[in-house]
Amino acid sequence: MTDRQPGFSTLAIHAGAQPDPTTGARATPIYQTTSFVFNDADHAASLFGLQAFGNIYTRIGNPTNAVLEERVAALEGGTAALAVASGHAAQVVALQMLLKPGDEFIAARKLYGGSINQFSHAFKSFGWNVVWADTDDIASFERAVTPHTKAIFIESIANPGGTVTDIEAIAAVARKAGVPLIVDNTLASPYLIRPIDHGADIVLHSLTKFLGGHGNSIGGIIVDAGTFDWSKDGKYPILSEPRPEYHGIRLQETFGNFAFAIACRVLALRDLGPALSPFNAFMILTGIETLPLRMQKHCDNAKAIAEWLAVHPAVAAVNYAGLAGDKYNNLARKYCPKGAGAVFTISLKGGYDAGVKLVSKLQLFSHLANVGDTRSLVIHPASTTHSQLDDAQKTKSGAGPDVVRLSIGIEDKEDLIADLEQALA
Amino acid sequence: MNHDTYSDIYVREILNGVKTIAMVGASPVNVRPSYFAFKYLAERGYDMIPINPGQVGRSLAGKPFVASLRDIDRLIDMVDIFRNSDAAAAVVDDALALNPLPKVIWMQLGVRNDAAAAKAEAAGIKVVMNRCPKIEYGRLSSEISWMGVNSRTLSAKRAPIPTGSFQRMSLNRASISGGSTGAADRAAQDKPK
Incomplete structure (x- = not known):
């Protein structure tokens, strides 16, 4: 062989x-x-x-x-x-x-x-x-x-x-x-x-x-x-x-x-x-030994959560290339058919204040400046990772003031959805 | 045979089977690739003979230069060609005039002459082209892995330890194919000659 x-x-x-x-x-x-x-x-x-x-x-x-x-x-x-x-x-x-x-x-x-x-x-x-x-x-x-x-x-x-x-x-x-x-x-x-x-x-x-x-x-x-x-x-x-x-x-x-x-x-x-x-x-x-298992679970969870968020009344937009109808969905189908990753952003109808409230009310999502962890993570880029950029740069790089970034972990997706549901309520 | 790719078995058999290697185009300058390869192979126990008509009277890693393949007084298992692809034809002709014939003709990385290879193969000589024996030894032994290089091999067997020195790995290591480097292989083939 x-x-x-x-x-x-x-x-x-x-x-x-x-x-x-x-x-x-x-x-x-x-x-x-x-x-x-x-x-x-x-x-x-x-x-x-x-x-x-x-x-x-x-x-x-x-x-x-x-x-x-x-x-x-x-x-x-x-x-x-x-x-x-x-x-x-x-x-x-x-x-x-x-x-x-x-x-x-x-x-x-x-x-x-x-x-x-x-x-x-x-x-x-x-x-x-x-x-x-x-x-x-x-x-x-x-x-x-x-x-x-x-x-x-x-x-x-x-x-x-x-x-x-x-x-x-x-x-x-x-x-x-x-x-x-x-x-x-x-x-x-x-x-x-x-x-x-x-x-x-x-x-x-x-x-x-x-x-x-x-x-x-x-x-x-x-x-x-x-x-x-x-x-x-x-x-x-x-x-x-x-x-x-x-x-x-x-x-x-x-x-x-x-x-x-x-x-x-x-x-x-x-x-x-x-x-x-x-x-x-x-x-x-x-x-790395478990990368294929983890990555697939990250992507499957992310897609399910993005789909749930997309129809939530408090959510203005979900930017996830894995969603049918997303601007980047065709590129995702071409380049990453197994999944579009597990990091995406949402913007909330309630703007900056709603973003701050969401981050503070989440119980399972950790509020921190990293992505790609087994744990689900959340951050408000405009006030943290992208805070040193000016407003025009923030918006151009996809981190406007109303944007919250999620990095979906490999927990049970039902628990993550329940956490988002109570935090958005 | 196909000279675009070689199986690990084919290359390992060659490197295990040869003892005396005449390197045509060996350089005494210690930053030239031929010097690197010559010294590395000599350190791994091959009986190396440097061939370069312009260097007769000097030596490389303690081995005296000789002018041509014809001037060697002992049996040669492998001729390693560090010349350009066109010049390789004449070297192969010289090798085919040896008696007995060498078992292997090896053309270095970047050197390929299909007509000369066909001639050698018709005479029963094994041919490798566009490869470096140092890199292949390092890859199959996994020594090259210490430099973060993709050895394109996998092994779940404990490799034997060469005796007498350390930071050395054995060529006799059980391995199967590992991660391929298709893009690099295609780029090498597309490169203007």
Whole structure:
């Protein structure tokens, strides 16, 4: 059965992990160590020179983290991955390999509020200039392309509105512009959408959300699709030109179709430092083993609750791509037929005050700033995650003042509906 | 045979079956991919012979360079070609003039010459093209997994431990196919040659 391709659930459990060769431990051990001894001076030199595969120091790589990396790479259909301390760290590490001061990247306006902040302020201070475009208007991405554009950044399912992005249409713009398409796949997880199958060159995740899934560990990951030719036109010198840090090696020439993941590890992670704790990697790995089961239940619950809310007299609108008649339902049917995720927004007829009242009256839904937990969560984005945006940005990113965001957990849906019913009464 | 994909069994049998490897186009410059692959394979016990007519008199990882396949005084199991696809034809012709013939002709990542491969196969030689033996060894042993690379293998068996050193994994590891990398494979085929 060597050439039989394993299915998604098999990969979610096995990819990257094997019994420990020395102890036989079946679960992945937590290699809670900063450093690894060398065989001899020559072995050390080979590792530092990237000539051998192996472990040096946990800021650069760790065997527990490596299992997580290989597993997510396999689930996404990528060639390699690099786990880092958070989703935000994944974004800074990945973009640092592509942009230099004065360069631009195009980003979808509908994004996680934290990403909008990071791009607008922190990245601006690095001289990386974000140019916003609208996923409802593909031509706005084409118009935004300039000779300084180095990447296009979108979310597969956008936070907080739960809108589904036409990845293939934007991948076509990226191909024409000769730049990589980066897709944040956090809200879909590879169980619902595999962006690489639709033309993404790099996939990012906040592992904190559905992949880890239990609300206990922060983490992020960068997946290299192995599809982009970094050396074709000199636009990505970090990958195509000799690296002085490594005595003049050229990363793409040396590492081929996993060069981007290696660059992120041996340059950006090594030098910027946002390493993931092996303990967090272990927690996230354990979560991933049940991703297919959890994600389906999240989606089934979300659809049932969205349908119930859609006909509730206190609710003005439900923005959930899984609802028939939703603006994004056709895209959801195309890109995520198993379900449209579990994060969506509602707006209440009673406006801001009704939103505040709903959040305070809910008993099972936790009021907090996260999504993708086993528990159901609720937040008022305008006063929290998106509070640092101005009103126009809030509305454009789907977080207007009357909007409440729900992240539906995997409790019994009848209990969640009963909780919403009493809170809306 | 089909040279777009190779089964893990085919590649593992080759890497397990060969002992002496002549690397045509080996570079003494320690940042070149051929140097990386040469050193890695030498460290894993292969009897490596560097071939490069411009480097005769020098050595690579303690092994003296020789000018061509014809100048080697012992049996060669595998010829590993680190030259461009066109130049690979002449190297295959040189390999076919050896007596006895090598068992395997391996063309490196990015190197593919179907006509030369057909000639070698007609003579009973196994051929691998557009692959790196270092990456394949790392993948099948799972050493490459330490770098977060998708080894495209799965295993529920405890792998044997190579003796004499650590941070090494055995090529003799039971595995089945793991996560595929279809998009990367298609991109490689679509890349203008």
